[in-house]
Amino acid sequence: MRHWLIKFSIILLLFSVAFGTQKYCKTCKGELTGQYLIHKGNNYHRSCYDKHIQIYCDHCNRKIEASYNTSKGKNYHKRCFQQHIQKRCNECGDLINGIYNVHKGKEYHESCYVNHILPKCDICYQPVEDKYIKDFWGNYYHHYHEDKIPSCDNCNRLISKQLTKGGFSVSGNRFVCNLCKPNVVKSKSQLNKNLVEVLNVFKKIGINELPEKIPVTLVDSKDDLIKMSGHRHGNIQGYTSYEESTLAGKIIDQDYHIYILSNLHEEIFNAVLAHELLHVYLFQNQIDLQSDFREGFCNLGSSLIYENYTSKLSKYRLKNMNENTDPDYGIGFRKMKSMLDKIGWKRLLKKLPRL
Incomplete structure (x- = not known):
């Protein structure tokens, strides 16, 4: 009996040696003989590991044997990642x-x-990282420069060495840049030529009876012009005074005098003059319009002058007129412009007294 137990123990030991330590591939379940790979505690045939477990670079398709980079669910050799993906x-x-x-x-x-x-600020040359302004002329600058630097009465550029090569002040509270300076109207000797130019434009649309020798005076101070006109509109650039003499209820004489800010660019001066001359037209013909129609109609004169020019300055002024939110000078102008576009100057002039 003892001899039999010894034989049985030997058989169990041999079975354990033969089968108890045998290893199998995690993937194919096949027996592992010879060299094999261990990955995360599991054993694999080399071929099974290469096919199912091995990580390959998604750029070069070669095996990844060491540390690697992952991006958007794909794996890369560090070198491949840096050179082609990063x-x-x-x-x-x-x-x-x-x-x-x-x-x-x-x-x-x-x-x-x-x-x-x-973009770099065109005034201080520093990068514009916060709030900035891009003006009509393509200049970039920090918004805070607007609080410290005056703008040109004509083109609205900030007056600086960088943008306008400097400028000058008129009566202390108005400013003109050196880009506009060569074209400003600043002396009495220039006025007759400008008046003739504007009157000729009006004659082409059928307005022929405006006075040809109406007095025009240049005013340096906008405050003086506001006081003179009794107007509270801060952007006023011109004003027309009107007096009439009557006899037995009939008008026997009419006197007009136009006042316009000095040092306006010639194109702007002519546009303001045209606006004021249409006030004269309304006075002459005793046409009394409500304020939005009145100022809107007179602004048609300014628009007409700007449209005759091809300069960027006139385009800028027209843009401002079309975007103006003032009830009279902006909305009123666009009402009258819409009417003009539909019926033309001849019919509009006939229709005015009935508006």
């Missing part, structure tokens, strides 16, 4: 690590974006 600054070409800026679909280091892509 973002590079579109300005300097170096790798981007951490926070970056995107502009028009391109990526930039923060410093490259600030120093090379952001």
Whole structure:
């Protein structure tokens, strides 16, 4: 009996040696003989591991044997990732690590974006990172410069060495830039030529009876012009005084006098003069309109003058007129312009007394 137990123990030991330590592939369940791979505590044939477990680079398709990078669910050798996948600054070409800026679909280091892509202030030359203004003329500048630098009465550029090559003041509270300076109306000797030019424009649309020798006076101070007119509109540039003499209830004489700010660019001066001459037209014909129709009609004169010019300045002034929100000078003008576009000058002039 004892001999039999010894034999049984030997058989169990041999079975344990033969079968108890045998290892199997985690993937195919096949027996592992010879060399095999261990991954995360599991055993694999080399071929099974390469086919099912091995990580491959999604760029070069080669095995990844060491540390690697992952991006958007794909794996890459570190070298492949840096050379082909990792973002590079579109300005300097170096790798981007951490926070970056995107502009028009391109990526930039923060410093490259600030120093090379952001617009620079045309006044102080510093990058414009916060609130900024882009004016009609294409100039960029920090919004706070508007609080410190005066603007030109004509083109509205900020008067500075950088934008306008400087400028000058008129009566202390008005300013004109050096770009507009060569074309301003500032002396009495210029006035007759401008009056003739505007009257000729009006004659072409059927307004023929305006006085040809109406007095025009230049006024330096906008405050003086406001006091003279009794007008509270801060953007006033011209004013027409009107007096009439009557006898037995009939008008026997009419006197007009036009006052316009000095140092206006010639195109703007003529537009203001045209506006005031249409006030004269209304006085002459005793046409009394409500304020929005009256100022809107007179602004048609300014618009007509600007349309005769092809300069960027006149386009700028027309743009302002079309965007003006003032009930009389803006909305009233657009009402009258709409009417003019539909029926033309001849019918509009006939219709005025009935408005």
